[in-house]
Amino acid sequence: MSGGVAPEQPDGARVLRADVEILANGVEGGANRRLALRLPAGWPGFAPGQFLMLSPGAVGAARRDDPLLPRPMAIYRVGEAGGQASGLEVLYRVTGRGTALLSDARAGERVRIVGPLGHGFPPPDPGAEALLVGGGTGIASLFELARRSAPRARVRVLLGARTASDLMGRGDFERLDAGLDVATEDGSAGRRGLVTELLERSLHAEAVVYACGPTPMLRRVAALAHAARARAFVSLENTMACGFGVCLGCAVPCAAGGYALVCRAGPVFAVDAVAWEGLP
Amino acid sequence: MKEGGKAAQPLRSEAQPSGERGGRASPGPGPAGIDTRVDLGGIALRNPVLTASGTFGYGTEFAPFLDLRRIGGFVAKSLTLEPRQGNPPPRIVETPAGMLNAIGLENVGVDAFLAEKLPALPEGVAVVASVFETEIDRYAEACKRLTGPPRVVGIEVNASCPHVKSGGIEFGQRAELLARLVRATRGATSLPLLVKLSPNVTDIAEMARVCEAEGADALSLVNTLQALDVDVETRRPALRNVLGGLSGPAIRPVALRMVFQASRAVRLPICGIGGIASAEDAIKFLLCGATAIQVGTANYLNPMAAVEIAEGIAEYAARHGFARVADLVGALELP
Numbered sequence: 249m250s251g252g253v254a255p256e257q258p259d260g261a262r263v264l265r266a267d268v269e270i271l272a273n274g275v276e277g278g279a280n281r282r283l284a285l286r287l288p289a290g291w292p293g294f295a296p297g298q299f300l301m302l303s304p305g306a307v308g309a310a311r312r313d314d315p316l317l318p319r320p321m322a323i324y325r326v327g328e329a330g331g332q333a334s335g336l337e338v339l340y341r342v343t344g345r346g347t348a349l350l351s352d353a354r355a356g357e358r359v360r361i362v363g364p365l366g367h368g369f370p371p372p373d374p375g376a377e378a379l380l381v382g383g384g385t386g387i388a389s390l391f392e393l394a395r396r397s398a399p400r401a402r403v404r405v406l407l408g409a410r411t412a413s414d415l416m417g418r419g420d421f422e423r424l425d426a427g428l429d430v431a432t433e434d435g436s437a438g439r440r441g442l443v444t445e446l447l448e449r450s451l452h453a454e455a456v457v458y459a460c461g462p463t464p465m466l467r468r469v470a471a472l473a474h475a476a477r478a479r480a481f482v483s484l485e486n487t488m489a490c491g492f493g494v495c496l497g498c499a500v501p502c503a504a505g506g507y508a509l510v511c512r513a514g515p516v517f518a519v520d521a522v523a524w525e526g527l528p
Numbered sequence: 529m530k531e532g533g534k535a536a537q538p539l540r541s542e543a544q545p546s547g548e549r550g551g552r553a554s555p556g557p558g559p560a561g562i563d564t565r566v567d568l569g570g571i572a573l574r575n576p577v578l579t580a581s582g583t584f585g586y587g588t589e590f591a592p593f594l595d596l597r598r599i600g601g602f603v604a605k606s607l608t609l610e611p612r613q614g615n616p617p618p619r620i621v622e623t624p625a626g627m628l629n630a631i632g633l634e635n636v637g638v639d640a641f642l643a644e645k646l647p648a649l650p651e652g653v654a655v656v657a658s659v660f661e662t663e664i665d666r667y668a669e670a671c672k673r674l675t676g677p678p679r680v681v682g683i684e685v686n687a688s689c690p691h692v693k694s695g696g697i698e699f700g701q702r703a704e705l706l707a708r709l710v711r712a713t714r715g716a717t718s719l720p721l722l723v724k725l726s727p728n729v730t731d732i733a734e735m736a737r738v739c740e741a742e743g744a745d746a747l748s749l750v751n752t753l754q755a756l757d758v759d760v761e762t763r764r765p766a767l768r769n770v771l772g773g774l775s776g777p778a779i780r781p782v783a784l785r786m787v788f789q790a791s792r793a794v795r796l797p798i799c800g801i802g803g804i805a806s807a808e809d810a811i812k813f814l815l816c817g818a819t820a821i822q823v824g825t826a827n828y829l830n831p832m833a834a835v836e837i838a839e840g841i842a843e844y845a846a847r848h849g850f851a852r853v854a855d856l857v858g859a860l861e862l863p
Contacts, residue, residue: 263592313777314625318829490828494585496631497620506613528618
C-alpha cells in the first residue's frame with residue numbers, strides 16, 4: 249500500500265461482467281436481505297473478502313439512469329444445494345434507493361454483476377488462532393473466510409449488530425466448526441454492547457484479527473490490535489463508481505503517505521497500512 | 529430510435545479476456561458494408577467511439593472486458609508533468625442520474641505514462657494523451673514530451689484546469705486565457721491537437737472560435753459541469769473538495785446543446801461528450817454535429833459500453849440506409 253497507484257488484480261484472476269438470474273431475494277432479518285444469483289458461466293471462483301459490483305435493481309429492457317451507479321457488495325458465499333454449487337449469495341441491508349430497488353427485484357429477473365473484484369483476506373496459518381470480527385453488514389465479508397479457515401485454524405467468530413434481527417448470517421456461522429460470540433447494542437442477542445468489547449477480552453499477541461464493519465468499529469479494532477501487538481487485517485467499505493480501478497473515487501489515505509484504492513489495493517488492508525485519522 | 533431498438537443489440541453474457549495478439553487488424557465493428565471510419569482533426573479512427581479521459585484509466589484496466597482495438601480509441605487519464613496523489617476522500621458522490629467527482633489530478637505523470645503505461649497496451653490501439661496543468665508553459669512542456677512516442681495519435685488539452693495565476697478561474701472560462709493556452713500547446717506539438725472545453729461558460733461558441741483561430745485541430749466538449757452536493761445529516765459538503773464535476777446522463781441534454789452550438793460556430797470537427805451511455809445517445813451527438821464521441825461515466829457501470837455503442841451506431845447506419853457513419857455527422861433535420 250504505497251502511492252496512489254494500486255497493484256493489478258491477482259495474477260490470472262478473471263473478472264466477469266454478466267447479467268445473471270436471481271434465484272431468490274428474501275428477508276434475512278430486519279432490513280437485511282439475502283440475494284442468491286445463478287452462477288454465471290465461466291465464474292472463476294473467489295477469494296474470501298472479494299466483492300462484486302451489483303446493479304441497483306433488476307436490469308430490464310428499459311435502461312435506468314437513476315440511481316446510476318452499481319453498489320459494491322461482499323460475496324457472502326457460493327451456496328451448496330444437494331452437493332452442487334447452486335448460487336452466488338450476497339447479504340445486504342436496505343439503506344437507500346439503490347438497495348430498496350434491489351430488494352424489489354424478484355426471482356427470475358436479472359441483475360448485472362462485475363466481479364469478482366479486489367484482494368481478499370490472507371488465510372490464517374495452519375493451527376493459528378484467527379479472530380473474525382464482523383459488525384453490521386460487515387459480517388457478510390467474513391463468512392467464507394470462516395468456512396474455509398475453520399478446518400485448518402482455530403477460528404473464533406465475533407459478530408455484532410444493533411439488534412438480534414440485524415445479525416445477518418448468524419445461523420450459517422453457527423453451523424461451522426468455529427467458536428461464535430455475539431453482541432448486540434440492545435442486548436436482544438448475546439452480550440449487550442459492542443463487538444469490539446468481545447474482541448478486547450479475547451485478543452492476545454499470537455492471534456490474527458480479521459475485521460469488517462463500520463469505520464468507528466474498525467478504528468477501535470486497529471487500536472486494540474496495536475495495543476495487543478496482534479496482526480490484523482481489515483476490509484474497508486467505500487463509495488465507488490466502477491470497482492476496478494478507474495474512477496479513483498474510493499481512495500483511502502495510507503500510513504506511508506499517499507492514497508490507495510479500496511477496489512484494487514483492497515478491500516482488505518493490513519491494519520497498520522491505513523492512515524485511520526484521514527478516513528472520513 | 530425508440531427504447532425497443534436496444535433489444536436488437538446482442539448482450540454478451542460474459543466478457544472475453546483480451547489483450548492477446550488476436551491478429552484482428554482494423555475492421556470497425558458492425559454490419560458488413562458499413563464504413564465506420566471517421567477523421568477527427570487528422571486522427572484516423574476506425575469508428576467514432578472513444579472513451580473519455582479519467583474514465584478509462586490507462587487502458588489496460590479494461591482488458592478483461594473488451595478488445596481495445598474494437599473501439600475508435602481512448603483518451604488516457606489526464607497527465608501532469610509530475611505524478612500527483614489527488615484529493616483526500618470523499619472524492620465522489622452519486623447524484624440524480626449522475627455523479628460528482630473531485631479526484632484532484634491523481635495520475636502517474638508524463639514520464640511514467642510513456643515508460644510504463646503506453647508499452648503495456650496492445651498494438652493497434654489509438655491513444656490520445658490528455659494534458660492538464662496549472663501554468664501555460666507546463667502544459668506546453670507536457671505536450672512536447674508526449675509528441676513522438678508511437679501510439680500517441682493526438683493530444684487533448686484539458687482546459688478545465690484552474691489557472692493559479694488568475695486566482696483559480698478555469699483556462700476554458702476566459703477567452704484570452706484560452707487563446708494563450710491553445711497557442712502555446714499548438715506550438716509545442718505536431719500531433720493533432722484537441723481542446724477539451726469547459727461547459728462552465730456563458731457562450732460556448734465564442735470559446736470554440738478562439739480554439740479554431742489559434743490552430744486547434746478539433747474540440748472535445750463537454751467536460752464536467754461544476755456542481756455541489758450536501759450531506760444534511762453532517763451539514764457538510766458531500767465532497768471533501770466542496771465543489772466537484774457533474775457527469776452522467778444528467779448532463780446529456782446540456783452537452784448536446786453545446787455541441788450543437790459549437791458545431792455551428794466553427795468548422796473544426798467536434799468530439800461530443802456528456803452522459804453518453806447507449807448508441808442512441810451517441811447518434812444524437814453525431815446528428816448534432818459531432819464527428820466522434822467519448823463515452824465517460826458509462827464505462828464505470830458497464831465496462832463494455834464503448835464497444836456496444838460502436839456496434840449500435842453501425843447497426844443504426846445500416847438500418848437507416850447510411851453507407852458511412854461519417855454521413856450521420858450533422859444530419860439533424862431542423863424544423
